[in-house]
Amino acid sequence: MNGRLTPWDDARIHVSSEALIRGISVFEGIKGYWSADAKTFSLLNLHDHYVRLCQSALMVHLPFQSDYAGFERACITLVESLLVPGKDLWLRPTLFALEGSWGLDTVTDLTITAYSQEMTRPQPLVAGISTWQRPSDASQPARIKSAANYLVSRNARIDGRRHGYGEMVLLNPAGRVAEGTGSAILIVRNGQVITPPASEGCLESITVKITERICSVLGTPFVVRPIDKTELYIADEICFAGTLLELAQVKQMEFRTIAVPGPVIQPITDAFWRAVRCEQSIPGINLTPAYTV
Ligand code: PMP
Secondary structure (H helix, E strand, C coil), X not given: XXXXXXXXXXXXXXXXXXXHHCCCEEECCEEEEECCCCCEEEEECXXXXXXXXXXXXXXXXXXXXXXXXXXXXXXXXXXXXXXCCCCEEEEEEXXXXXXXXXXXXXXXXXXXXXXXXXXXCCCCEEEEEEEEECCCCCCCCCCCCEHHHHHHHHHHHHHXXXXXXXXXXXXXXXXXXXXXXXXXXXXXXXXXXXXXXXXXXXXXXXXXXXXXXXXXXXCCCEEECCCECCHHHHCCEEEEEECCCEEEEEEEECCEECCCCCCCHHHHHHHHHHHHCCCCCCCCCCEEEXXXX
16 A cells, blocks of 8 residues: 555545545456465466556546556565465455545555465355346446446345355346356357357456466367356356356356356366466466465
8 A cells, every 4th residue: 555565454545535435446356376386376367457457447537657567566565475375365456546536636546455365166156147237338337347336246246145146147238148246257058168248248357368268278169249148047057257256167047957067167167277276387377476485
């Protein structure tokens, strides 16, 4: 925070900041993984996250000065101070609007927080379809990773929890599939991995981009096209994809049970796991070393 390592209890912002009164901030979620031999710790596709953060900042008119080298250094500094053996880390860089009003005289700060993560693979999920929608690009663009977008996600998760769902699918205003509350979505039909384009109302997911690269290595067809809601009921496999969730297969979509592990998705998740643990090199999966034992 403010370019310095800051103790958790001292990380404060003012109640009058636009970050608080209008929810003006953009952020990223970045995952760091220990290698399988526990010798190195690396950040996954860090540069992609930096680029998306810059793009989000631009789209909501938040000045962001840090170049990539400075951003990488800040992330590594935080890793060095918080990393413990046997736990991965999830980093959350957030660019807050601290001063200024309605875009005038805006002053921002990039604050990066980090959280320990278990080194376990995600469990299959029971999922539902939310009545809350991703708004259109002309009202609240899903392409911007802004805090404000997570108001809908939060409501959907609260509803879902009441029904015992671990993740919810958000539809777009046309009633087609957009994404999860904190993840992108992939379905499998007839051996093809299918995901909606960003114009359907979803974030441009880095995990989906990684999945596409894994598919090309495995020779699995990967298609980007709109997905109808009813396809969720007849898809052979369904999987949520995101930095934090990684690749989590769906074992039940509302009333319908789906066999897991899925024959198409499972080899993709295996390859993802081997790659992030430095056991297999896959083009498009880029690991920035942040710590070496
Ligand atoms: N959509 C939403 C709403 C998300 O919060 C996330 C997680 N960042 C994703 C999609 C997946 O994006 P990524 O794979 O880049 O983490």
